Amino acid sequence: MTHSPLRARPGVVAAVVFLAAALLAGAAIAYFEQQRLALARADAAAVADDFADILEIQIDRALSVTYALAALVHQGEGRIDGFETLARALLPFYDNVEAVYLAPDGIVGQVFPLETNEAVLGLNLLEDPQQRIEARLARDTARLTLAGPFELVQGGEGVVGRLPVFLEDAQGNPLFWGFTMAMLRTPSALAPAGLSQLNERGFEFALWRTDPRSGVVQIIEQSSSATLSDPVNQTVPVPNATWTLSVSPVWGWSDPAGLAVKGASGVSLALLLAALAGLLVQSRVDRERLEDLVRERTTQIRARESELTRAQEVAKVGSWTLDLASGRVQRSEETERILGPYEGKPGTAQALFGPVHPEDREITDQAWQAACAGEAFDLCYRIRNGEQLSWLRARIEPAPAKAGGRRCSVGTLQDITEHKAADTALRESETFLNSVMEILPVGIWFLNAEGEIRFINEAGKRIWGGARYVGMEQFSEYKAWWLDSGKPIEPADWAAARAIDRGETSLGEQIEIECFDGTRKIVLNSAVPLRDDNGTVTGVVVLNQDITQDKVAEEEIRRLAFYDPLTRLPNRRLLLEHLAHAQATSARSMSEGALLFIDLDNFKTLNDTYGHETGDLLLRQVAERLSACVREGDTVARLGGDEFVVMLEDLGTNAEEAAVHAERVAEKILAHLNPPYRIAEQSHHSTPSIGITLFCGHRESLEDVLKRADLAMYQAKGAGRNTLCFFDPEMHTVLARRAALEIDLRQGLLDGQFFLQYQPQVDDAGTVTGAEALLRWRHPARGLVSPGEFIPVAESSGLILPLGQWVLEAAARQLAVWAGQSETSHLSLAVNISARQFRDPRFVEQVLRIIEHTGANPQRLKLEITESLLLDDIGDAIDKMSALKSHGVGFSLDDFGTGYSSLSYLKRLPLDQLKIDQSFVRDVLTDPNDAAIARTIVALAQTLGLGVIAEGVETAEQRSFLSEHGCRAFQGYLFGRPGAAEDLLAGSQTTMA
Numbered sequence: 001m002t003h004s005p006l007r008a009r010p011g012v013v014a015a016v017v018f019l020a021a022a023l024l025a026g027a028a029i030a031y032f033e034q035q036r037l038a039l040a041r042a043d044a045a046a047v048a049d050d051f052a053d054i055l056e057i058q059i060d061r062a063l064s065v066t067y068a069l070a071a072l073v074h075q076g077e078g079r080i081d082g083f084e085t086l087a088r089a090l091l092p093f094y095d096n097v098e099a100v101y102l103a104p105d106g107i108v109g110q111v112f113p114l115e116t117n118e119a120v121l122g123l124n125l126l127e128d129p130q131q132r133i134e135a136r137l138a139r140d141t142a143r144l145t146l147a148g149p150f151e152l153v154q155g156g157e158g159v160v161g162r163l164p165v166f167l168e169d170a171q172g173n174p175l176f177w178g179f180t181m182a183m184l185r186t187p188s189a190l191a192p193a194g195l196s197q198l199n200e201r202g203f204e205f206a207l208w209r210t211d212p213r214s215g216v217v218q219i220i221e222q223s224s225s226a227t228l229s230d231p232v233n234q235t236v237p238v239p240n241a242t243w244t245l246s247v248s249p250v251w252g253w254s255d256p257a258g259l260a261v262k263g264a265s266g267v268s269l270a271l272l273l274a275a276l277a278g279l280l281v282q283s284r285v286d287r288e289r290l291e292d293l294v295r296e297r298t299t300q301i302r303a304r305e306s307e308l309t310r311a312q313e314v315a316k317v318g319s320w321t322l323d324l325a326s327g328r329v330q331r332s333e334e335t336e337r338i339l340g341p342y343e344g345k346p347g348t349a350q351a352l353f354g355p356v357h358p359e360d361r362e363i364t365d366q367a368w369q370a371a372c373a374g375e376a377f378d379l380c381y382r383i384r385n386g387e388q389l390s391w392l393r394a395r396i397e398p399a400p401a402k403a404g405g406r407r408c409s410v411g412t413l414q415d416i417t418e419h420k421a422a423d424t425a426l427r428e429s430e431t432f433l434n435s436v437m438e439i440l441p442v443g444i445w446f447l448n449a450e451g452e453i454r455f456i457n458e459a460g461k462r463i464w465g466g467a468r469y470v471g472m473e474q475f476s477e478y479k480a481w482w483l484d485s486g487k488p489i490e491p492a493d494w495a496a497a498r499a500i501d502r503g504e505t506s507l508g509e510q511i512e513i514e515c516f517d518g519t520r521k522i523v524l525n526s527a528v529p530l531r532d533d534n535g536t537v538t539g540v541v542v543l544n545q546d547i548t549q550d551k552v553a554e555e556e557i558r559r560l561a562f563y564d565p566l567t568r569l570p571n572r573r574l575l576l577e578h579l580a581h582a583q584a585t586s587a588r589s590m591s592e593g594a595l596l597f598i599d600l601d602n603f604k605t606l607n608d609t610y611g612h613e614t615g616d617l618l619l620r621q622v623a624e625r626l627s628a629c630v631r632e633g634d635t636v637a638r639l640g641g642d643e644f645v646v647m648l649e650d651l652g653t654n655a656e657e658a659a660v661h662a663e664r665v666a667e668k669i670l671a672h673l674n675p676p677y678r679i680a681e682q683s684h685h686s687t688p689s690i691g692i693t694l695f696c697g698h699r700e701s702l703e704d705v706l707k708r709a710d711l712a713m714y715q716a717k718g719a720g721r722n723t724l725c726f727f728d729p730e731m732h733t734v735l736a737r738r739a740a741l742e743i744d745l746r747q748g749l750l751d752g753q754f755f756l757q758y759q760p761q762v763d764d765a766g767t768v769t770g771a772e773a774l775l776r777w778r779h780p781a782r783g784l785v786s787p788g789e790f791i792p793v794a795e796s797s798g799l800i801l802p803l804g805q806w807v808l809e810a811a812a813r814q815l816a817v818w819a820g821q822s823e824t825s826h827l828s829l830a831v832n833i834s835a836r837q838f839r840d841p842r843f844v845e846q847v848l849r850i851i852e853h854t855g856a857n858p859q860r861l862k863l864e865i866t867e868s869l870l871l872d873d874i875g876d877a878i879d880k881m882s883a884l885k886s887h888g889v890g891f892s893l894d895d896f897g898t899g900y901s902s903l904s905y906l907k908r909l910p911l912d913q914l915k916i917d918q919s920f921v922r923d924v925l926t927d928p929n930d931a932a933i934a935r936t937i938v939a940l941a942q943t944l945g946l947g948v949i950a951e952g953v954e955t956a957e958q959r960s961f962l963s964e965h966g967c968r969a970f971q972g973y974l975f976g977r978p979g980a981a982e983d984l985l986a987g988s989q990t991t992m993a
Contacts, residue, residue: 037253041232044203046290048234048247050297055193055207055236055245059161062096062184063144063239066163067395067412068317069100069180073165074378075393075419078177080110087112096189097182098158104178106135117183119154125162125179133213138162138240139176142376143400145240149186149220158185159220161239168378187221198247199223206231206246229253239400318413322352322371322396325407338392338415340385353394357382367394371409374398380416391420443523443544447496449537463523463546465516483510483522495527499540503529510547521548564638566616567623575637575645576702579695582649587697589650592658596646596666597691597709598626600673601721603642606684617679618686625672629665645709651694658694659726666690666724674722687722689713694727742797744779745790749802753778756810757978760985761830761949764968768985770828770862772951772971773811774978775803795834804837805846812856814981819857823985830862830892835869839876844883851887858888864915866894874905885910892949896937906944914941916967918952924961931961938966 072086080102087100091112099117102110106126111117125135130150138145148159161182166174184190190207198205206222220243230253231246318335322328329352331339339354350356352371353364360381367377376397383390396411443460447453464478480489491497495506509525524545529537559565562574570578582593600622607615619642626636626644635647648665651658669690676683691712695705708727716725748754755778758771777785794800811831818824837843851858863884869877881891892913893906916937920930934950941948950962953972962970976984 033255036255040249040253043290044232044247044249045234047198047201047203047293048205048232048245050293051193051195051198051205052234052236052245054297055190055195055243056238058096058190058193059146059184059238062094062189063146063161063163063182065090065094065097065100065182066144066161066180069102070163070165071317071393071395071412071414073102073177073180074167074395075414075416078104078167080104083110084112094182096184096192098185098189099183101181101183102178103162103181105176106139106178108181117154120152123153131160134241135162135179137212138179139164141240142166142174142397143240146238147241149218152183152185156185158183158189160184166376190221195221196223199250202250203247204228204231204250205248207236207243208246209241209243212241237400320352320396320411320413321399322409322411323407324372324374324409327372335413338390338413339383353381354383354392355385357384357389367396371396371411374407374409376409390415390417392416441545443542443546445496445542445544447500447540447542449500449539451497451500454539460544463515463521463544464513479514480523480525481512483512486512495525496540496542499527499529500537503531503537505529521546522551523547564640567620567638569623569627569644570635570637572637572639575635575639575647578635578637579647579702579705582647583695583698583702585649586695590653590696591649592651592653592655592694592696594648594651594658594662594665594692594694595705595709596648596662596669596724597693597706597713598644598646598669598673598688599713599717600642601687601689601717603686606686610682610684614679614684618677618684621677621679622673622686626669629668629672645706655694655696659692662692662694663724663726666692670722670724689716689721690724691716692724692726738793741785741790741793742799744782745777745794745797745799745803748777748779749799749806753780754803754806756807756814756981758814758829758981758984759971759978760976761828761969761971762975763970764963766975768827768975769969770830770860771984772830772832772864773807773814775807775832776978795836798836800834800836801840804834805850807831808847809850809854812850812854812861815856815860816854817981819855819860827984828860828862828890830864832864832894833869835866838865838869838880839873844880847884847889848887851889858884859890861888862890862892862912864892864894867896874908878908878910881910906940911944911946913947913949913969916948916950916962918972921950921952921958921962921972922954925957934962934967935965938962942966 068086068090069083072083073080083102091097091100100112101108101120103123103125106124108120108123108125111120123131125131126139128135131147134145134147138147142164144161144163146159146161149157152158161184162179163181165177165180167177169175195205195207204223204226206228207220208217208222209220210216211218228246228248231248234245234247236243236245318338319332320335321330323330352368356364363379364381367379370377376395378393378395380391380393383392393414393416394411395413396409399408399410440457441459443463444455444457445453445460446455480494481487482489489511492501495504495509498504498506505528507526511523511525513521513523515521524543524547526543528541530539530541532538562571562577563569564571579595585591586593600618603615603618606618619638622644623636623638626646630636630646630648633649635645635649637645637647639645646665646669648662651661670688673686673688676685678684691709691714693705693708693712700708712725712727715727716723719725755776757774757776759774760768761770761772763769775787775791777787777790779785791800794803808831811829815827815829818827818829840846847863850856851861865877885891890912891910892915893909893911894915895917896914914937916934920933920937923930924934925931938948947969948967949969949971950958950967951971953959953962953970953974955974958972959970959974
């Protein structure tokens with residue numbers, strides 16, 4: 001029987017089977033071990049690739065903030081406005097970024113946040129030994145470059161992305177401006193990439209790069225310090241550099257335990273098949289796990305892309321990618337929003353720039369050509385979507401080329417319409433504000449919190465500069481004084497310094513300044529502090545207004561209001577102020593004072609003889625002599641005309657000693673005013689009459705003190721002039737009586753207590769030709785009051801005006817009555833006219849109205865005026881007399897010869913008659929002088945063709961003398977006393993008989 005060898009040799013068969021099985025198992029084990037190792041490395045490579053992609057995305061996203069900062073630099077054309085505000089808004093969207101920098105010319109100038117990063121300020125990246133290689137690489141390649149890791153200046157370790165920023169010079173050539181930078185502190189900044197998850201999945205890892213300075217491997221982050229065993233290396237492209245992520249299993253690639261198990265399992269086919277099935281199942285699980293991981297990473301990438309889109313929306317900066325080969329443009333959502341629904345033809349400038357404004361198509365076409373050529377550009381242009389016009393800023397630059405990848409360029413698009421509008425509005429506002437500040441006559445200064453001048457307008461320069469302006473950094477270095485005290489203003493006392501140091505607001509401080517040309521001015525100075533949102537003073541606004549001329553005008557107004565323009569002495573108003581102050585001081589100290597009232601004797605004669613100019617010169621010299629007679633604290637004032645007042649203060653508490661001192665001063669004044677005055681090469685003599693009164697406290701009112709001195713002065717004149725006289729207490733009684741008389745005068749006018757009496761005027765034959773109306777006052781208590789008593793009071797109080805008008809009306813009514821009777825129709829009536837009444841501008845009008853109202857015949861009305869009335873304004877007197885003369889009114893010159901008689905005005909005046917004063921008639925028979933004067937007046941009247949009448953004729957001998965020398969009209973007691981109108985003719989006839 002034949003047996004199969006296998007069957008015959010079961011052991012051999014078994015051995016063969018075992019051997020075959022062993023060989024098969026070994027082959028299977030070897031095969032699956034290779035597959036396991038390949039799969040493990042593939043798994044590790046996939047994981048490493050995923051994490052490398054995540055790292056790349058994280059780093060690219062983090063470093064994209066540098067483009068936003070670069071946009072800020074380009075927008076400001078190199079000027080950095082709002083860096084802190086923009087950085088504060090951007091950083092929340094970039095978790096990995098710890099700080100952002102701006103490094104103009106490669107020198108770090110601004111950083112946010114500033115806390116913990118101050119040390120980096122001022123670092124010169126292009127010269128720093130640790131950073132210059134990669135900094136210069138970024139600059140020279142004009143590409144975003146990730147440098148590091150290295151030890152940070154501010155402490156710790158980190159990596160820094162540097163984006164070189166280029167501006168254009170005047171010729172359009174790129175000009176290196178500096179870097180915009182983002183700092184990522186390692187390893188914390190890499191944490192979002194999840195490298196630590198590799199340990200959870202059983203992998204050791206090391207993230208490293210080759211140091212460009214030394215060429216040695218530089219570990220960026222690793223799971224442990226142990227060297228990796230045959231790791232899988234995955235390239236991590238970063239800007240302008242390359243990192244490598246190395247991954248290997250924690251326990252190595254070999255699996256001794258598994259190999260032993262597989263070897264044991266290979267003993268039997270079941271175990272081999274079970275092992276093979278397990279490997280197949282495990283392989284499938286691994287694939288599913290890998291797919292889940294890919295989906296998870298894809299989701300994360302999309303989430304990051306969404307965050308990037310949101311960040312672009314916040315920053316209003318879109319992005320785009322241009323495929324250089326196809327010319328196709330891929331836009332971000334923010335770019336689509338900015339450009340609107342306009343697509344544009346693919347591969348054209350419109351696809352990139354949108355609906356460009358016709359005027360900007362040339363520059364966008366040029367930029368498109370540059371982009372297609374792989375060149376960078378940065379331009380601003382306009383688009384129009386319907387009726388809406390928008391300003392955009394587009395930037396693009398070539399993206400770093402990847403091995404085997406397509407060439408492309410990436411860029412940003414920003415809607416700057418609001419920026420343009422704001423910039424335009426800001427420029428217009430600045431222009432308007434500058435124009436306003438330049439035309440204002442007020443100096444405007446802006447100072448910072450350190451007191452340094454940051455702005456001054458032209459008015460401020462003119463105020464401080466005088467003829468020129470020299471600026472100073474510190475406002476406190478300017479020279480000034482307080483106007484009220486004259487003390488220098490210390491640096492800490494300036495309104496601006498107080499505003500900065502204490503937050504004070506100062507308005508309208510008057511100071512005197514010294515200009516840079518040496519002149520001085522008076523300035524109204526104000527300062528208002530400027531504060532931030534926290535109330536901290538950040539600066540101050542100072543306003544200066546030149547009030548020098550205002551002060552001059554104010555002083556001139558004060559001078560005009562309080563000083564006599566002729567003599568420059570205080571006037572009545574200022575004298576009263578000084579007197580009130582002296583009384584108040586005297587009331588406190590009980591010290592006596594004195595008031596000296598000075599009137600120049602016969603000044604009117606000199607003034608009328610030589611003219612007002614000579615009189616003014618005399619008054620000036622009198623003022624100078626008076627000022628030389630008193631102490632510095634005493635007051636010399638001019639009340640008006642030729643009246644002066646000297647006020648002496650602090651004469652002691654003894655009234656007798658004060659009187660002695662006042663008398664000495666008065667005698668000194670008499671001595672100084674008596675010497676001749678040399679005026680216009682002529683010598684003039686003038687003497688004073690001085691009235692003195694003492695005062696102490698408020699015993700008397702201001703006006704009472706003046707009245708006492710005035711009354712004492714008149715006593716001095718009555719005592720013979722050129723003398724002094726103290727106020728007599730009895731004079732107070734006179735003043736009181738005078739005041740009471742004035743009150744009674746007013747009441748008498750109201751009650752009709754006045755009446756007229758008529759004294760006849762006769763011709764040479766004794767026939768009554770008229771009368772003189774004489775005013776009389778019958779008081780119910782006083783009885784018949786003498787005209788010599790009440791007429792001066794009426795003159796000084798102004799009551800002479802209504803009283804004189806009443807006399808005129810009563811006389812005119814009497815004339816009208818006489819005209820209606822045949823025996824009296826020929827009579828004329830003389831009425832005395834006071835100086836104040838005649839000077840009234842309405843005098844002529846009043847006389848004519850009275851004549852018309854009463855029906856009196858103006859041919860029978862004769863107005864008697866005095867010589868003194870004519871001296872003030874002879875021209876005005878002639879005009880008024882001529883106006884009345886044209887209506888038939890006659891004029892008689894009363895008291896002729898008692899005053900300053902001038903032939904010149906006698907020839908010019910339209911007079912009808914001269915009246916010889918009774919003072920000459922009284923002694924005409926006994927005094928040769930009076931007789932000569934009477935004869936002269938008669939002869940003068942005859943020469944001038946005027947009538948002449950003598951008053952005060954009381955005897956027949958007086959009448960005969962006057963008649964012998966040509967006088968043909970008479971008035972006096974010889975012909976009749978004043979009486980009622982109805983007794984006029986009868987009384988005259990009786991007297992003559």
